[in-house]
Amino acid sequence: MxxxxxxxxxxxxxxxxxxxxxxxxxxxxxxxxxxxxxxxxxxxxxxxxxxxxxxxxxxxxxxxxxxxxxxKEDITASSIDKRFFNVAPFLVFAGSYAVYAALPFTSSMLGSKIDIGLFFIVAASGLVVAGILMAGWSSNNKYSLYGALRSAAQIVSYEIPTIIVILSVVMFTRTLSLAEMSEMQTAYFWNWNIFGGAEWNLTKLLITPFMMIAFLIFYISSLAEVNRTPFDMPEAESELVAGYHTEYSGIKFSMFFLAEYANMFAVSAIAVAIFLGGYQSPFGYVGNLIGAEWLVQVEQLFWFISKGMFFVFVQMWLRWTLPRVRVDQLMTICWKYLIPYSFVNLIIIGIITLI
Amino acid sequence: MNVYDIIFYLFAAITLASGFLVVTVKNIVHSAFYLLFTLFGIAGIYVLLGADFIAIVQLLVYVGGILILLLFGVMLTNKITDVDIKTGTLHIVPAVIGVGIFWGAITSILTSTHWKSLPAENIEPTTAQIGTLLITDYVLVFELLGILLLIALIGAATIARRDKE
Incomplete structure (x- = not known):
């Protein structure tokens, strides 16, 4: 592009x-x-x-x-830390916006073809954590600070299973670039990474169940990374008012809101690009059939956005179905279940990839 | 001056200004937050140098890891923000001698080094090369570092474990 x-x-x-x-x-x-x-x-x-x-x-x-x-009036409480209070929402949004630089919307429409797209996406979430901590601390409010600390603890710990799962997929595909990864999972859904990639051999058969586990772990931990229910401890309104954005109003609050929804789509899109073929259509392209090159691009955009939107819908579905977990349960899920499972999964996928 | 120079000076200005603020502000949380911009500016300079992998490791390790840890430590420490950090002048003579020697060393290195400057065209991705080097030439160091990290992890887990009554 x-x-x-x-x-x-x-x-x-x-x-x-x-x-x-x-x-x-x-x-x-x-x-x-x-x-x-x-x-x-x-x-x-x-x-x-x-x-x-x-x-x-x-x-x-x-x-x-x-x-x-x-x-709305931009209310700023008198005892806040003005400088950082004003910067924080934009920092959070910058962090979640940075992710979009490496997302392949279609085979030609992507911000940057950097070789290490996935790695970059993982790193960019660090900015979000720093921004949230900044917001919580500068609000000078107990609830905000608790919300921010919870959020940061949660994002930092759930980053580990996410990275390990990403690592296991990277071992399998041998590339860190999301664009290349999507390209490899060419049309038809049985070529997607979740079904063991595009090559037909024994590996594909063996690896499919473990890829599904990997996808599940990735999806759960990405839910926690964007603070969605059942992991929305940072914003638990029954205990923390509204968490780290309690003191924000007007346009600055909407920056947080924008960042949250941008993040929701971003993680869904990453899951789609890694496991579910990215922009590739599940049934082949009409554009190729009738020989119209431009139509392929439109179809790719359509498939990418609709797959992404489907997982955004799943996030909403989960939000209104599952109750919120407690803080200790949250940490137990991550450290005692997801991390060991993802490590075992990493080893198994590694062995299968080798043979 | 082309656009990359402008971007370089922008990042350099961010790094220097925020680095200056890190050491001069009185509030310890403020200096931790300014450190964020310093580290970010350095990551930007790495990108301009064509070191994509190192730039992202800089973001991941320093901003995403160490800075967050630092902020956590600062925020969870009771009443740490009330502590006045002293930024005064003490021991002027030894300080001037020390800084003078350091400055002299740096300028002499700057002037005597033969800087290789390659044209910045065609920046190649470095990840694969780094990976290959790590498991061929530097495999011993790599493995030792892995063991070191494992020891640190086990140590942390031991300290954090609840005592058995």
Whole structure:
């Protein structure tokens, strides 16, 4: 995408800026849709209707909410640490936005073809943790600080199973680049990594169950990394008011909100790109059939976003189905179950890959 | 001056300014947060040097690991923010001598070293080369470091374990 843009604008600098803005064009409408979807899903799960008043079946509800948030007074308490209080929401958003630089939306539409995309994504979440800690501390509020500490502890510990699972897949695919990884899982769903990659041999048969375990571990720990229920301890409203963003209002609060939803899609998209074929269509391309090159790209975009959206939906589904875990249970799940399982899984996948 | 120079000076300015703030601010949590920007600026400079792997390790280990650990330590320590950090001048003469020697050493290294400057075109990904080097030439060091980390892990687990009554 970068090359095409630099040809179009005649300058790599403008092209770099433009390609940096492209994910934002996706994120903002996505957040508006996802918030609406969340409320609708919540409503229907609980046998209610959800928002119904603004527009047809409440479809403009989040747009109205968005304008309401923009108009709100930016309240800053007197005893906060002003400098860091103002920086923190943007730092959190920067961290979650950085992930989009390495996500392959289609085979040509991706921010950067860096060789170590997956590694970069893991590293970028460090910024989010620092931003959350900054927000919690500078709010000068007990609940905020507890929320931030919980969040940081949770993200740091759940990063370990995530990284180990990613490592086991990387051993299998022999690349760290998400773009290459998606490319390898060419069309048709039985070629996806979760079903043992594109080669037909004994390895594929042996590795499939362990890839499924890997996917499960990855999905659970990614839920914890984006603070979603059942792991939403940092925002547990019954004990912590609203966690690390208690003191925020108006546009700064919406930055946190934006970051949270951007993160939700990002982790779903990573899971899709690693295990479920990324942008590859499960049934082959209509574009190839009728010989239209441009249609393939559109289809890839469609499949990537709909796979991502499906897992965002699963996150919402889980949120309204499962109760929240306690802090000690949270740590037990991570250290006593997920980490040993993912280590064993790593060893098994390694052995199978070798033979 | 092309755009990469501008980006370099931007990152260098971030690193230097926040590094200066780290040592001068009175509040220990503030200096921990400023350290974040210092480490981030250094990661940016690594990227400009074409060391993609090291840049990301810098982010992962320093920002994602050590800084978070530091912040945790600072925040969980009781009333640490009330402590006034002294930033005054003490022992001027020995300090001037020490800094002078250090400055002299650095400038002499700067001027006497023959700097290799390669054109920054075609930056190759370095991950595979680093991996190959680690398990061929430096395999002993690599394994020893692994054992060291394992010892540290076991030690941490032993300290954290509940005493049996």
């Amino acid at each position: 970068f090359d095409a843009l630099s040809e179009l604008f005649g300058s790599p600098i403008i092209a770099a800026f433009v390609s940096a803005i492209v994910p934002l064009v996706f994120i903002v409408p996505f957040v508006i849709i996802a918030v609406y979807m969340e409320r609708k899903v919540a409503g229907h799960m609980q046998d209610r209707l959800g928002p119904m008043r603004v527009g047809y079946h409440g479809i403009l509800q989040t747009v109205a909410d968005f304008f309401k948030l923009l108009q």
